[in-house]
Amino acid sequence: MEKLLNYIDGELQEPVSGNFIENINPATGEAYALIPDSDENDVNLAVEAANKASESWSTTTVQERSEWMLKIAEIIDANADTLALVETNDTGKPINLSKTVDIPRAAANMRFFATAILHTTDNAHITNQQAINYTKRHPLGVVGCISPWNLPLYLFTWKIAPALATGNTVIAKPSELTPATAFLFSKICKEVGLPKGVLNIVHGYGDKAGAAIVSHEDVNAISFTGGTATGSKIASVCAPSFKKVSLELGGKNPFVVFDDCNLENTVETAVRASFSNQGQICLCGSRILVHESCYESFKNAFLAKTKELKIGDPLVPFIDVGAVISNNHSEKILSYIDLAIKEGGKILTGGNKTQVEGRCTKGNFITPTIIENLSANCRVNQEEIFGPVVSLMKFKDEKEAITLANDSKYGLAASVWTNDINKANRVSSAIKCGIVWVNCWMLRDLRTPFGGMKQSGLGREGGEEALRFFTEPQNICIQTGS
Ligand code: NDP
Numbered sequence: 306m307e308k309l310l311n312y313i314d315g316e317l318q319e320p321v322s323g324n325f326i327e328n329i330n331p332a333t334g335e336a337y338a339l340i341p342d343s344d345e346n347d348v349n350l351a352v353e354a355a356n357k358a359s360e361s362w363s364t365t366t367v368q369e370r371s372e373w374m375l376k377i378a379e380i381i382d383a384n385a386d387t388l389a390l391v392e393t394n395d396t397g398k399p400i401n402l403s404k405t406v407d408i409p410r411a412a413a414n415m416r417f418f419a420t421a422i423l424h425t426t427d428n429a430h431i432t433n434q435q436a437i438n439y440t441k442r443h444p445l446g447v448v449g450c451i452s453p454w455n456l457p458l459y460l461f462t463w464k465i466a467p468a469l470a471t472g473n474t475v476i477a478k479p480s481e482l483t484p485a486t487a488f489l490f491s492k493i494c495k496e497v498g499l500p501k502g503v504l505n506i507v508h509g510y511g512d513k514a515g516a517a518i519v520s521h522e523d524v525n526a527i528s529f530t531g532g533t534a535t536g537s538k539i540a541s542v543c544a545p546s547f548k549k550v551s552l553e554l555g556g557k558n559p560f561v562v563f564d565d566c567n568l569e570n571t572v573e574t575a576v577r578a579s580f581s582n583q584g585q586i587c588l589c590g591s592r593i594l595v596h597e598s599c600y601e602s603f604k605n606a607f608l609a610k611t612k613e614l615k616i617g618d619p620l621v622p623f624i625d626v627g628a629v630i631s632n633n634h635s636e637k638i639l640s641y642i643d644l645a646i647k648e649g650g651k652i653l654t655g656g657n658k659t660q661v662e663g664r665c666t667k668g669n670f671i672t673p674t675i676i677e678n679l680s681a682n683c684r685v686n687q688e689e690i691f692g693p694v695v696s697l698m699k700f701k702d703e704k705e706a707i708t709l710a711n712d713s714k715y716g717l718a719a720s721v722w723t724n725d726i727n728k729a730n731r732v733s734s735a736i737k738c739g740i741v742w743v744n745c746w747m748l749r750d751l752r753t754p755f756g757g758m759k760q761s762g763l764g765r766e767g768g769e770e771a772l773r774f775f776t777e778p779q780n781i782c783i784q785t786g787s
Contacts, residue, residue, distance in 0.1 A: 313502075414751070446474070585629065626673060
């Protein structure tokens, strides 16, 4: 079996302990690689290397850093098919999704931040006739970037690109469930000759390798994407030393359908927003709120389109729904479906595990599931399931739509469907979440602030926000008058 290795101080190396973890392909249920079961000894080596590299990397010019990152983006593009195949084998997601979303976005992340740093401006304030104040932004030094399994290379690069671009050196940890594209990424960094220690990738479990990164006293900031419970743990470790943290956490996103929407477009996007990547995208709409006057027509069309989705071997082109990430996760999703029935829900379609023939008989495939009849405050409508399961609810007017949309401890994303621009504006600004899409979903512009309100996170990623997070502003005041 292939052994994946840590990338520390520019070298691919085994973990100090010599221990490895099996890496499972979720579509086949079979182990196909081994990954380092790293611990604090590996993290210590990585931090030492990152510290050593920090002085020279932080003083390279933006042009130099930009060139390194653009070279990496080029190699991602040149190897896009291989990376997509590896991503699909690691996650169970349809190959089409890996090819059109995950890998192109990873290259785009590198390019976006590589070029963003060429165009930033620093602030200056003229203080009467007396002084010039200017703001200098310094890199933080060594930073930690921890990412989840649902969009592996996409979210991994979304963090490390701004961190490297702003002159930090990085210790990064992908999820132990999806380490393979991060490993290929380390090979790409070696191939381009990225200076040793600038990026270090430590594989392993979150509560061991991840926790060692978070608690290391020489790691000055943590950029984390993952579950809300993990985010809370990380925040509590960082708080006593005032370590900077950026937390991108869970969601329970409302998808709000008014009766003056374009029903056909709405239904088509609702299916995508519900079941893309088997519903395992933090931005997926999982609470579908529909005006009572179009509830039946929406429901029937949504149901019909959902039933057309093709579930199967994710390597087969044009499969819409692949495998969910793991046995454990599959059990969790199914337990929420059982709970929905206990809570009085009616399963309109799906609701079960299904077997895919051929090489995938042992994979974890769950049929896209639509539930109705649940109360807004039941657990299924309040807790993040993170699978192909959505709940339909009716509302009678705009006020109730907003109340239902906000009836959640989360506040990540929402999607609002109406042809009335004034209503779109009113409703969007009344929904307490970080991103509202109107008549669209997951249309991303990397310059915009990305992140959640309430328990969906702390801070924002994307564009200027990310460049700010990874730097410390310093005010320098020079007296000019006597
Ligand atoms: P987890 O919180 O379980 O894990 C995320 C990452 O943190 C993994 O690399 C994990 O390692 C690591 N980790 C776990 N425990 C610790 C710890 N104590 N200290 C440091 N690191 C730790 O999330 P999932 O991977 O299950 O991802 C799914 C979640 O991510 C969902 O809640 C989803 O909503 C959220 N998410 C949020 C996004 C956003 O932008 N807001 C985007 C995508 C997902 P390991 O896996 O190896 O245990």
